Amino acid sequence: EAQVxxxxxxxxxxxxxxxxxxxxxxxxxxxxxxxxxxxxxxxxQIYYSMNVEVTDKGDVPEGYKVSRKEKRNxxxxxxxxxxxxxxxxxxxxxxxxxxxxxxxxxxGSWLTVV
Amino acid sequence: xxxxxxxxxPVTLSEEAFLTINCTYTATGxxxxxxxxxxxxxxxxxxxxxxxxxxxxSNKGFEATYRKETTSFHxxxxxxxxxxxxxxxxxxxxxxxxDKIIFGKGTRLHILP
Numbered sequence: 001e002a003q004v005x006x007x008x009x010x011x012x013x014x015x016x017x018x019x020x021x022x023x024x025x026x027x028x029x030x031x032x033x034x035x036x037x038x039x040x041x042x043x044x045q046i047y048y049s050m051n052v053e054v055t056d057k058g059d060v061p062e063g064y065k066v067s068r069k070e071k072r073n074x075x076x077x078x079x080x081x082x083x084x085x086x087x088x089x090x091x092x093x094x095x096x097x098x099x100x101x102x103x104x105x106x107x108g109s110w111l112t113v114v
Numbered sequence: 115x116x117x118x119x120x121x122x123x124p125v126t127l128s129e130e131a132f133l134t135i136n137c138t139y140t141a142t143g144x145x146x147x148x149x150x151x152x153x154x155x156x157x158x159x160x161x162x163x164x165x166x167x168x169x170x171x172s173n174k175g176f177e178a179t180y181r182k183e184t185t186s187f188h189x190x191x192x193x194x195x196x197x198x199x200x201x202x203x204x205x206x207x208x209x210x211x212x213d214k215i216i217f218g219k220g221t222r223l224h225i226l227p
Binding site for chain 2: 033035040041042043044045048058090092102103105106107108
């Protein structure tokens with residue numbers, strides 16, 4: 001079954017304590033992205049990756065890091081989380097070929113920073 | 115830059131009513147257009163899509179037609195059910211450029227029994 005898997009699904013953490021949200025896809029997709037969803041703002045792209053070792057900033061990259069060492073994994077790193085990073089986060093992936101207009105999303109990770 | 119504008123919610127309807135959620139876009143290229151649905155407490159699911167002008171996407175009784183002349187992709191359903199209560203996002207993606215999907219701000223739909 002085609003899947004994008006995120007962990008953890010729910011996390012409450014404290015300001016400044018580094019955390020990583022993992023994302024893994026089993027479809028051999030080249031493209032992967034991270035989004036955050038906030039009330040009244042919709043979804044905004046944080047970072048994206050077009051392939052292994054290729055990453056680029058989205059619209060709201062401040063306070064986040066990513067890496068793409070393997071094709072299937074695209075972790076989101078918050079080095080020093082702050083309360084304004086409290087949000088719902090989605091990982092997404094798609095293929096580079098002609099079927100690539102279908103984008104697959106993970107189930108979301110609810111992050112609260114206190 | 116590219117953008118998506120959709121009608122603000124919440125939208126409240128009675129069961130079996132006709133639904134329209136408006137969506138318009140601006141884009142410099144030839145984007146694909148999508149509707150995603152987010153049920154309470156869940157992630158995003160692709161509801162339907164259209165990849166070129168005049169294409170009609172359909173799924174679960176929902177339809178939307180890619181109208182290039184009016185730059186619109188309105189979502190419609192003839193008879194809504196309580197189980198359709200969710201947040202609906204219109205989105206576009208120009209796959210020739212980058213991996214960005216541009217979302218509208220979402221429209222919350224409440225269906226009353």
